[in-house]
Amino acid sequence: xxxxxLVLRTSLPHISATVISxxxxxxxxxxxxxxxxxxxxxxxxxxxxxxxxxxxxxDAVFNKKIANGFDFGIVxxxxxxxxxxxxxxxxxxxxLEVKTLLESESWKVAQKELRRSSSILKQDFYTIINSKPGSxxxxxxxxxxxxxxxxxxLDYAARDNDAATVWECYKNIVIALDDILSRI
Numbered sequence: 001x002x003x004x005x006l007v008l009r010t011s012l013p014h015i016s017a018t019v020i021s022x023x024x025x026x027x028x029x030x031x032x033x034x035x036x037x038x039x040x041x042x043x044x045x046x047x048x049x050x051x052x053x054x055x056x057x058x059d060a061v062f063n064k065k066i067a068n069g070f071d072f073g074i075v076x077x078x079x080x081x082x083x084x085x086x087x088x089x090x091x092x093x094x095x096l097e098v099k100t101l102l103e104s105e106s107w108k109v110a111q112k113e114l115r116r117s118s119s120i121l122k123q124d125f126y127t128i129i130n131s132k133p134g135s136x137x138x139x140x141x142x143x144x145x146x147x148x149x150x151x152x153x154l155d156y157a158a159r160d161n162d163a164a165t166v167w168e169c170y171k172n173i174v175i176a177l178d179d180i181l182s183r184i
Contacts, residue, residue, distance in 0.1 A: 084127035088184065091121040092177050095151075102166055107158045114158070118151045128184055140183065147176035 094117040101110035125147075129140045150172040157165035 081127060081131045084124040084131075085184070088121065088124040088128065089181065091117060091124055092181060095121055096174065096177070099170065102158070102170060105161075105163070107161055111155055111158050114151065114155055118148065122148060125180065136183075140180070143176060143180045143183070147173060147180060150176060 095114070098110050098114050098117070101113060125144050129137055129144060132140060150169045154166060154169035154173065157169055
């Protein structure tokens with residue numbers, strides 16, 4: 001019994017302090033306590049949700065293999081004019097080879113190949129256009145814009161399985177490539 005009393009007396013200040021603080025039953029104190037509890041909880045949930053979305057979205061945004069979209073990095077910083085000029089015809093040919101995929105109506109594969117080859121070609125053309133004198137640039141930029149507008153339209157038409165629009169855009173791409181390559 002002596003041991004039991006000792007244990008109760010040593011624990012008594014902690015118990016009494018807790019009990020006394022909770023004995024106030026006014027609605028105002030209860031509301032303040034609930035708001036404090038919910039604000040801490042909502043901050044924690046918000047922080048967890050933010051970190052989760054950053055971690056999950058980070059892979060999707062920064063992984064180019066997953067994105068399968070257009071590569072918006074227009075300029076390759078270490079690409080020289082000579083490299084761009086030597087590779088532009090090969091990359092243009094790769095863009096035109098999408099025709100075999102379009103003929104077999106492999107729409108998804110055609111879209112991926114179109115995006116891959118057009119992004120490389122876009123970098124080459126942009127580097128070459130910027131190396132030309134200022135008087136030639138506006139005309140080349142217009143041809144560049146027409147070409148890649150048709151590439152985008154072809155991509156959308158392939159997504160929608162619209163064969164008539166696909167072939168119209170492909171024909172426009174061939175014409176635009178011939179025009180640009182003859183001027184470069």
